[in-house]
Amino acid sequence: MRMADLSRATGVSVPMIKYYLREGLLPAGERTSPNQARYGEGHVRRIRLVRALADYGGLSNATIRELLERLGEPGAGLHKRLGLAHQAVMPRHEPGEGERWEEAARRAQELIARHGWEYDPDSPAMVAVTGVLFNLAELGYQGTFDRLDAYAEAAGLTAEADLDTLAAESGLERMVEYVVVGTVLGDALVTALRRVAQSNASARRFGGGTEGGEGGEEAGGGRG
Amino acid sequence: MRMADLSRATGVSVPMIKYYLREGLLPAGERTSPNQARYGEGHVRRIRLVRALADYGGLSNATIRELLERLGEPGAGLHKRLGLAHQAVMPRHEPGEGERWEEAARRAQELIARHGWEYDPDSPAMVAVTGVLFNLAELGYQGTFDRLDAYAEAAGLTAEADLDTLAAESGLERMVEYVVVGTVLGDALVTALRRVAQSNASARRFGGGTEGGEGGEEAGGGRG
Structure with a gap:
């Protein structure tokens, strides 16, 4: 054409x-x-x-x-290519320093170790996890730390789905392309679905117009 | 000071x-x-x-x-403020048109309905979900559609953790701030953890240097 x-x-x-x-x-x-x-x-x-x-x-x-x-x-093998794709689409954060940064790094590593994942503590992804935990602590939102395993569990679910989809693709060229497509569109999908789920959970808990936070009880609607 | x-x-x-x-x-x-x-x-x-x-x-x-x-x-109530925070941090995508766009929109709505979530089909988040599904179909990666429920389940897990944390905060001012902090840092956390989990799952399945994709079997390591 x-x-x-x-x-x-x-x-x-x-x-x-x-x-x-x-x-x-x-x-x-x-x-x-x-x-x-x-x-x-x-x-x-x-x-x-x-x-x-x-x-x-x-x-x-x-x-x-x-x-x-x-x-x-x-x-390059698929695992290597996945790494290359990650490097390209992962925002870079400079590692911090000092005692509070080290504490956040320890917390990140303990979280990942609890889930039995292999990790490179210096990878951009681990630095980003550490940076998020560091900032939450600096801003006084340690409450999030009680729920980190839920985030890791969710990440594990999406990662397995990512790899299942990848493994079902046939042909190296398509698998390699899907590494990029699945990473980028997958991030957008996860983020957008989280918004929909938050909005639903928020309406259920806070939608009545109350400003308070009594609704901490677990409701099952979002767990389908 | x-x-x-x-x-x-x-x-x-x-x-x-x-x-x-x-x-x-x-x-x-x-x-x-x-x-x-x-x-x-x-x-x-x-x-x-x-x-x-x-x-x-x-x-x-x-x-x-x-x-x-x-x-x-x-x-404004908390639910309203959550909506405002979402609007600010959600990238805007123009809704598409045509039969293939409508098909993606239907698929998105069916997914959300299966999880029992209330939703506004015209919200930026639903347009983003639709846009991702539309692009996956255009690029020929319909394989992802078989695993959409895993993504939604993961999104539900993180959203419930988000709201649990929010509900545990005391004081309206902190709750409102956490809506923003938790949304933005939470996205970064989810994305970074997904990278760590992907890297672990990829090493397990493809790390041996093989280019093929036989490793579709579910391994439990990431679900810790």
Whole structure:
């Protein structure tokens, strides 16, 4: 198909497609004349992929390009590629220092160890867990610490679902792409579902217009 | 304390504190002379709060200011305030159109209904759920649809933990602040824990260097 058809098929404007080509987000089409190229279904998919990563992952074009390049490199195993995808889509936080930071790091490690997970204490994900616990403590919201296992259990559920889906994909190329898609769209899904569930739980507990917090009793509605 | 002490207590530079004051992110101190003001513990906390929301929620200063202003408005009940906080920290996606979008919307609504949650089909969260499902289908990753209930179950777990923590807080002001803190830091926590859990599950299933995907069997390690 020509560029105009590619635009129609994806809903992305011709100038934007030209921008993707210039930025290396989209491979060049097959040249049919000095001024024309032909595009295929692979181009349609790539544009949808770039849009989804930008819209739902908030990833910059530079990050998307780097991610697609690194994932396309041959030879790395799936676990390695999953790591690369994580590195690209995980916001980086500088580790803190001092006694209170160390306490948060210990708490994070104990949490992960309780769930029997292997972990690298210096990975961006562990630094992020530590940073969240550190900030909660600094702001005086230690109450969250009593419920960390619920968060870890929920994370375990989604991670197993992620890997189940990945394992059911056939073909390395699709599995590799799903690492990225599943991570980015999965984050967006988890976050959005948490909002829906919070809103439901909040309406049930606080919806009556009371400002107080008596409704601490466990109600089963959200556990389906 | 003076501004220099406030800077030491928070680790935030004096020019940055002045910037926060100009931007309305930090209330003015108590003026003690034409060139000096005194700051209190409330200022220390507010700076920590602004930093946490920016670093872990990726929120812009404008969003943080709007959020703090709206949450400070008297009169609204907790459920309403939770909604305001959600609106501020939920990325906006335009609803799509067409048959395939409607199919994704139906799938999202059926999922939520299966878990017995009340929902507003036009809320930003439901539009986001629909958008994720739409994109997964467009990219050909319908395999995820078989595991949507695991994601919803996980979201329910975290939402109940969120509300449990909220209900255990005492005092309206802290509860209102926790709505924001718990939403933003909670998202970061859920995302980071999911990465740790994925990495663990991936190492277990694919770490042996095989490129294939035979490891679909459920292993219990992540469910600790």
